Amino acid sequence: MCDYKQSQIPTQAVYETNTQNEDELNDKLQENIWGRLLPIGSAFYRYDLKNDLTTFGRRQDCDYHITKDSPVCVATAYSNVHFKIKREFSIKTGHHALLEDLSTNGTFINGQRLGKGRIQALKNNCEIALSKPENKAFIFIDLDNSDDNIYPKELKNKYTITKTLGKGAYGEVKLAFEKNTCEKYAVKIISKKTFTMNGRHKINLDNQIMSEINILKKLEHPCIIKIKEVIDTNETVFIILELVEGGELFDKIVSIEKYDELTAKFLFYQMVLAIKYLHDQGISHRDLKPENILLTSSETKETLIKVTDFGLSKFFDEFSVMKTFCGTPNYLAPEVLKTKGAAAYSNKIDNWSLGVILYICLVGFPPFSDENPKLSMEEQIIQGVYDFPYDFWSTISNEAIDLIKKLLCVDPDERITLEEVLDHEWLKSSPDTIQKAHDLMFPNGSRKRSNDQVVSSQSQEQSNCKKQKI
Incomplete structure (x- = not known):
């Protein structure tokens, strides 16, 4: 149920570095953080998963407590304990994150209602919504099974890359969270092997590509998507863009x-x-x-x-x-x-x-x-x-x-x-x-x-x- 189509574009490079961001790795070791919930909805906040059992709901003793007078609680019917996430271990298969729906109005994983009393395994980049599918709350990040190793260090140091937003003629678009602020962005991933000029494929276009993209970065208009920054590697260009969430x-x-x-x-x-x-x-x-x-x-x-x-x-x-x-x-x-x-x-x-x-x-x-x-x-x-x-x-x-x-x-x-x-x-x-x-x-x-x-x-x-x- 949790599978997103996350295959890379065919020509995307796989980077030599396979290690996690050092700061993130140190934080994980010191605080025993095994997972993370990144907020999608503006009413929610980032939450690090450290314990084997974490509860979410309106009840005061929930680990993630939604107060009764908060705007999100007033507008949406949440249960006293809406859901819980538990981490289990098997010698054969290792650690697994499981979400159990305890709500009356439902907990949704990737748009599909789970149902009260039902349990579903969480995979990296699963999207969690509460009470109704459009009330998107979190993206689950499994720090033990992150896809970060395929991205360059310059990108990983600043952003957590999550689910695929779309694919098109110019490559793949991923949702990203800026690490310092948790602000959401779209990252367009373009392999240079797909670039052509005058009908012929050319890879050595670095100067021309970056010259053009730097022009685009300077554009300022309320009806033009803003480019925040560009990360250029030998084989791939990562363009970090303003995220627009109202659809096409x-x-x-x-x-x-x-x-x-x-x-x-x-x-x-x-x-x-x-x-x-x-x-x-x-x-x-x-x-x-x-x-x-x-x-x-x-x-x-x-x-x-x-x-x-x-x-x-x-x-x-x-x-x-x-x-x-x-x-x-x-x-x-x-x-x-x-x-x-x-x-x-x-x-x-x-x-x-x-x-x-x-x-x-x-x-x-x-x-x-x-x-x-x-x-x-x-x-x-x-x-x-x-x-x-x-x-x-x-x-x-x-x-x-x-x-x-x-x-x-x-x-x-x-x-x-x-x-x-x-x-x-x-x-x-x-x-x-x-x-x-x-x-x-x-x-x-x-x-x-x-x-x-x-x-x-x-x-x-x-x-x-x-x-x-x-």
């Missing part, structure tokens, strides 16, 4: 089917400002899709967004990157498909991707489909063949449709610029929504809207890019 835009759309137009506008405005900021810094995203738009909160639709995985795609084969979403190039611009990613192209490829994302936000499905019997998806994209089916688009404004058409313009020279997007009637027609989004991004009034939004009384004439219909 893709998963949110799947769960709610689609956004209403005002909420889509609220989110899309942030996306445009984030991508425009990257473009102003000379950076193209090149792999923009709903999976790379993260939400800071899952509780509300009107949330701050964070763009991630920007700037790295130039080190990867474009055609392999485009297949990371269901094996299809849903979000790639026509000029990329025409040249198989081999030619130079402008940052307007991101504008095309924004058009696809906006279309999906409004109706819950993409403009291009494998279900067209006459044209493959690639041909639909290259020719700009899509439509706005009446049953789905009849309640959506003409201004929204017009903006999508201008973004999904096959000719990049005629495709609308991001300055023109910000000046488009669809955004300008809802000043309250735009102001609300801006206030969320800059809550202390740290930045005036005029710095981001280009509003011209004599805006350039919009290109009239016509599309074929299916």
Whole structure:
């Protein structure tokens, strides 16, 4: 029940050092610490497991005591003794950590309810939730069976690396806890063997890689994932990133089917400002899709967004990157498909991707489909063949449709610029929504809207890019 998919990316290096961090080892020996609970939820705190039996609950004599007047206890129904963790030893198999559920409302291991009176073995990086699966409390760390030996000392000294958060074209992402503060971060692990330039694999790109990543580290925008630090080794790059816990835009759309137009506008405005900021810094995203738009909160639709995985795609084969979403190039611009990613192209490829994302936000499905019997998806994209089916688009404004058409313009020279997007009637027609989004991004009034939004009384004439219909 506790197994996470934690296999390393195929090309990840295994480091020579097999020893634990010296400070951590000394602490463990001096205090007999055999396990650790790292807090996921903000109401919980780190707890070192030293005894063979540890109890958790509201009762005053519990080892981990939740007081009756604490916010977490008021909001959630915990039992007097909610669960206990015991350590057992067998000559044949060694030590094992076991969790016993003693609660009425349940203890969850990796999202699965255990049930009162049931016992489950805990494996390294198991996730423990209390009373309901979304009330995540701890990650269990087995100090006797830690995976730390595969990480370099520079990383282990600062962070405890735990469960896998995801895998993608650029490697694996792990959850990490900073040792001094217990702050949570995401660690992107990228093997240099996967880097390519100009269609050819190259490993000796250290200077160029670090130069590019150092540029990314300097980025400062509320809708851009912040890079905390980078740890570079001979074969692997570890990028420590701000952790965003509200999930992906893709998963949110799947769960709610689609956004209403005002909420889509609220989110899309942030996306445009984030991508425009990257473009102003000379950076193209090149792999923009709903999976790379993260939400800071899952509780509300009107949330701050964070763009991630920007700037790295130039080190990867474009055609392999485009297949990371269901094996299809849903979000790639026509000029990329025409040249198989081999030619130079402008940052307007991101504008095309924004058009696809906006279309999906409004109706819950993409403009291009494998279900067209006459044209493959690639041909639909290259020719700009899509439509706005009446049953789905009849309640959506003409201004929204017009903006999508201008973004999904096959000719990049005629495709609308991001300055023109910000000046488009669809955004300008809802000043309250735009102001609300801006206030969320800059809550202390740290930045005036005029710095981001280009509003011209004599805006350039919009290109009239016509599309074929299916």
